[in-house]
Every structure is written in C-alpha cells, then in structure tokens.
Amino acid sequence: MIIPVILSGGAGTRLWPASRKGYPKPFLDFDGSGSLLQKTWQRVAQLADSQLPLIITNRDYYFQSREQLKQVSGKADFLLEPVGRNTAPAILAAAHYVNERYGAEAVMLLVAADHLIHDQAAFARSAAAAARLAAQGKLVTFGIKPQFAHTGFGYIQAGDAIAGSEGCHQVTSFHEKPDLAKAERMLAEGGYFWNSGMFCCTAGQMLAEFAEHAAHVSDAVRQCWDVSRADNEHWHMFALDQDSFGKCPDISVDYAVVEKSANVAMVGAGFDWSDIGSWDAVAALGEQALPENVINIDSQDCYFQTGKRVVAAIGLENLVVVDTPDALLISRKDRAQDVKKVVDRLKAEGSMLHEVHNTMYRPWGSYTVLEEAAGYKIKRIEVKPGQSLSLQMHHHRSEHWIVVSGMARVVNGDKEFLLGPNESTYIPAGHVHRLSNPGVIDLAIIEVQSGQYLEEDDIVRFEDHYGRQ
Structure with missing residues (x-):
C-alpha cells in the first residue's frame, strides 16, 4: 500500500511576480498543460497500489487546491497547516496521519508539488523500487544524475549497491549546496547525485527515525497531533491545531533526520526531473513557443511570460521577461536567482506586491x-x-x-x-x-x-x- 504525500507549500519567491504568497508556484501553469500541482497529482495517482493522495498545504490554500484538482477530476485528502514550519514537522504530521489511518506498515511516498517530471513510466519504476526498500525498513531518497555542476542543489554520495535492487545504493554522505569548484570536482569524481528532496518510508519507520534523531521535533509534533486528533471528526480535511503546530521547530527533514540516519538508501532516479525553483529553470525546460502577444525582432535565447499587453522585444539576448498586471520582471537568465532580493526589498518597503496579485x-x-x-x-x-x-x-x-x-x-x-x-x-x-x-x-x-x-x-x-x- 502506497500513500502518495504531496508537499504543496512555499511562496516561490524566486518565481516572482507570477508566484506570490497569495498564489504560490504549485498553482502556476507555465505551458497551458496544467499547473504543477495538477501534474503532480496526476503523476502519483497513476501509481500501482496507491491510495488516495494526501496533500499537505496551508489551510489558506485548501479551497484553491481543491478547485485545481476538480479541474482534472482529481480527488485527495488534505492535511492543513495553520502556519509554515518547514518540511520536518509537516512530514512527521503526515506520518502520524498515515500511521493512524492506514497502519505503521503503509508506505509514504513523499513528493513536492513544484517538481516537473515527464517520464511517467520511469517515475513509476523508481517509485516501486523505493517502496520495496521502504517495506524493508529503509528511509529512501531519490538521487538525480547530475547534468552539470549545479550549485543550487544539495548532493548525495552513493555508496555500495544494494543487492537485488538495480540502481539502488546505500548512502555514504550528504553535501550542502557547493561552490562551483566543489560541484565540478564531485561531477568529475562520479558517484554523486543531486538531492531531489523526495523520500519514501513506512509511517512507522518515519516515526521511529524522528524519535531517534530529532526528539524535540518528535515531541512537539506528537503534542500537536494529539490535540488535532481530538478536534477532527473526519480524515478528508484534517486541520492541525494552530497553537501547538506553531510551536514546532522550523527545520527541514534533511537536517532533522535524513542526514543523521545510518538507515538511508538511495534510488538512482531513471526519470527526467526539474526543480522549478527559478525563472532560469523554467526557461531551461525546452524551446518556448512565443506567446501570441510577443512581437520578437532579432531577440535570442529569451524567455517570455506575458499577460494581455503586447510586448515588443528588439535585439534582446539571454533575458527573462515576466509581465503581470501590476509588476514587470526583466532579468538576465544568469541572475534569475536574485529575484528573491527583489521580494526582500518589497517586504522591507512594506509593499504588498510580494504577497498578492490583482x-x-x-x-x-x-x-x-x-x-x-x-x-x-x-x-x-x-x-x-x-x-x-x-x-x-x-x-x-x-x-x-x-x-x-x-x-x-x-x-x-x-x-x-x-x-x-x-x-x-x-x-x-x-x-x-x-x-x-x-x-x-x-x-x-x-x-x-x-x-x-x-x-x-x-x-x-x-x-x-x-x-x-
């Protein structure tokens, strides 16, 4: 039994002005084929032996999430956070949910709503391999074979191959986002993978890992769960208690558990993968069909996302242009990561443009x-x-x-x-x-x-x- 768990939160500040707190990046549709949340739901709902997906999101996003699923005839259960506390408390709360509803042996497949994967068959094979390892008591992560020396991702060093599981390895070590020299060195040495941020583990094993390696998180989330369970009569829209969840540590699952555990295995992902974290990542998805309202005269290697206004581009190179009714972004592709600085500036100036759209x-x-x-x-x-x-x-x-x-x-x-x-x-x-x-x-x-x-x-x-x- 696989319970797909979709983590759907975060403001997506590096995708401003399209992504904002009031309408974050899981809801964005970059090519007219569906939002990132819709594509993620479709991907996990097709897996063999999977139950109804569980979406973890902020309670402010519940109705919009439900509406987006309705557009693709999708259904899901919801675990609603009152505030964002990073991935560790969210994942541990999901483990309590799955443990109580489905049992300790139920396998949780944890995926992010803002990843893009096209090869459904390859994803299904990797997910099945991870589920088999999870059923054996492993905490499984997915490693992506590096395409170049990327400095924006963490890295996993793969160790010994796991017998009987093709493409699967014990994990030797984790490495934080490196500088360029270190990233190039790891790429040249081989045996290193990008850390995708996707995991697979039984509910019981996840609870045990937190109890062993992050007792302070385990205790805080347990208190929140006990209070929340008493207040919720059904599972389909399960709201976490605001006061007790707000007191949970703000920490990622990587820092809290994964990097400390000696029980971690890695599935070498056989599928394409893109972390849609910035505009240069969006631009790298493939050749863009220009929007109808863009008049392009001798511009090259540019990405445009526009609204209703006509945009005329003359002799531009290597730019990202994102036009919304109340904000316009123009950036060199190699400076796309700095969009977050714009959002920080807007916050400091008291502008609401970082939070809401028209x-x-x-x-x-x-x-x-x-x-x-x-x-x-x-x-x-x-x-x-x-x-x-x-x-x-x-x-x-x-x-x-x-x-x-x-x-x-x-x-x-x-x-x-x-x-x-x-x-x-x-x-x-x-x-x-x-x-x-x-x-x-x-x-x-x-x-x-x-x-x-x-x-x-x-x-x-x-x-x-x-x-x-």
Whole structure:
C-alpha cells in the first residue's frame, strides 16, 4: 500500500511576480498543460497500489487546491497547516496521519508539488523500487544524475549497491549546496547525485527515525497531533491545531533526520526531473513557443511570460521577461536567482506586491482589482455556481453592484432579491449584505467601493459557509 504525500507549500519567491504568497508556484501553469500541482497529482495517482493522495498545504490554500484538482477530476485528502514550519514537522504530521489511518506498515511516498517530471513510466519504476526498500525498513531518497555542476542543489554520495535492487545504493554522505569548484570536482569524481528532496518510508519507520534523531521535533509534533486528533471528526480535511503546530521547530527533514540516519538508501532516479525553483529553470525546460502577444525582432535565447499587453522585444539576448498586471520582471537568465532580493526589498518597503496579485482567489470564486485611488476602488467579482459570499457588513465603505453576467441573489439590509445582467443595487455602509450565485453559470459583477477606508479587513462576518471569521 502506497500513500502518495504531496508537499504543496512555499511562496516561490524566486518565481516572482507570477508566484506570490497569495498564489504560490504549485498553482502556476507555465505551458497551458496544467499547473504543477495538477501534474503532480496526476503523476502519483497513476501509481500501482496507491491510495488516495494526501496533500499537505496551508489551510489558506485548501479551497484553491481543491478547485485545481476538480479541474482534472482529481480527488485527495488534505492535511492543513495553520502556519509554515518547514518540511520536518509537516512530514512527521503526515506520518502520524498515515500511521493512524492506514497502519505503521503503509508506505509514504513523499513528493513536492513544484517538481516537473515527464517520464511517467520511469517515475513509476523508481517509485516501486523505493517502496520495496521502504517495506524493508529503509528511509529512501531519490538521487538525480547530475547534468552539470549545479550549485543550487544539495548532493548525495552513493555508496555500495544494494543487492537485488538495480540502481539502488546505500548512502555514504550528504553535501550542502557547493561552490562551483566543489560541484565540478564531485561531477568529475562520479558517484554523486543531486538531492531531489523526495523520500519514501513506512509511517512507522518515519516515526521511529524522528524519535531517534530529532526528539524535540518528535515531541512537539506528537503534542500537536494529539490535540488535532481530538478536534477532527473526519480524515478528508484534517486541520492541525494552530497553537501547538506553531510551536514546532522550523527545520527541514534533511537536517532533522535524513542526514543523521545510518538507515538511508538511495534510488538512482531513471526519470527526467526539474526543480522549478527559478525563472532560469523554467526557461531551461525546452524551446518556448512565443506567446501570441510577443512581437520578437532579432531577440535570442529569451524567455517570455506575458499577460494581455503586447510586448515588443528588439535585439534582446539571454533575458527573462515576466509581465503581470501590476509588476514587470526583466532579468538576465544568469541572475534569475536574485529575484528573491527583489521580494526582500518589497517586504522591507512594506509593499504588498510580494504577497498578492490583482486577482485574489476565494472559496466562492475570485475578485480582480481593476482600479483604485483615494476614496474608491473598482473590482470585478466572479462567483461560482451555487457559491456564496459571507453575510457581512462594512463600517467605512459603501458598495454599488452591477451584474455583468449570470444571476445574482442579493441580501441588502432587510431585503432579498434577484438581479440579472445590467441590473444593480446600492449598499450603504453599515448595511448587512450578501452576494450569492443561484444559477448554473458563473456570476460576474462589477463592484464600485467608495469611502475613506477600503482595505479587506473592514469586514464584519455574521455567517460564512467556509468557516472564516
């Protein structure tokens, strides 16, 4: 029995401005064939002997994750983190989940939602080899044969081959991200592999490894699990307790356990693999079909990701150009890792551009800020069929709703009524109100806000279908 566990978190700061805290990189679709999360789910769901995948993600990403799976007819269970505490607490919480639900001998296949793998058959063979070693009590990692002297990955030194398991080795040592000279030396010596960050282990063995090598993490997560288990009645959406999980150490599984254990085996991956961690990695995926709105005149070796605007590129070389409605990135490919410095600068300056896009996703649909200035803000709001915003009130702003398409059910003060296209209603500040979509097609409205304070925290919720406060 294999339980695929998908780690789906992280802000993806080196993929700014496409990836932001409010819409991180697992949700991004780089070539129109599906998001990284969708592709990861499809990859693990096809494995033989696999159960329903378990996705570990922040609770703020639950509804968007569920919507993305729905688009590919996918189903999964969810383990929801209240805050990010790195991979060790997340993986250990997943081990408790799998142990209690499926048993200590169930094999966990831990994969990241932001990796790209095309060769499904080769991935399945490597996963099966790892599962066999995990069933024998091994903590298994996946090593990627280096294509060049990469300084952005950790390395695994492979030791003796494991009898009866082709391409599998005992692990001799782990090495942190090296400088170029060391990376070139390891590549020349051979026997070194990139550390993919994917693992395979039984739930019981993972619990034992943490108890032996990281007791402080083991104890903290156990306390969180005990509290969380008492508060959760079902397994399909399992929320971890906020207070106790927030006290767990912020540490990676590599530092906590993997690099300390003498029980680690490595499967030499027979599949292609890309860690989509920066724009140069995206650009290296293959020759790009230029977006239709890019006018290219004598530009070479450039990568473009654009929105609706026409982008004219004349005589450019070796650049990454990423255009979004509120931010434009232009970088040399060999400086793509420094995008994180831009995000750090935005944080230091108090800008929200590192966190949110113009379009924000909500359990009921989404809204896009079209224009804003002192005293007013204009939004396009889309509500999915059968969904509803919370019953709410604002102290500082009034709102005017105009229906563009679909049918709206409106609560405005003590009145409830339907609005169709080209119809509107005015909601004064202090009025209790709600917007719902009773129809079978998407509802789109234009909302014009006016007032002296227009931020999203001016919401008093009286009733909410999604459990928000």
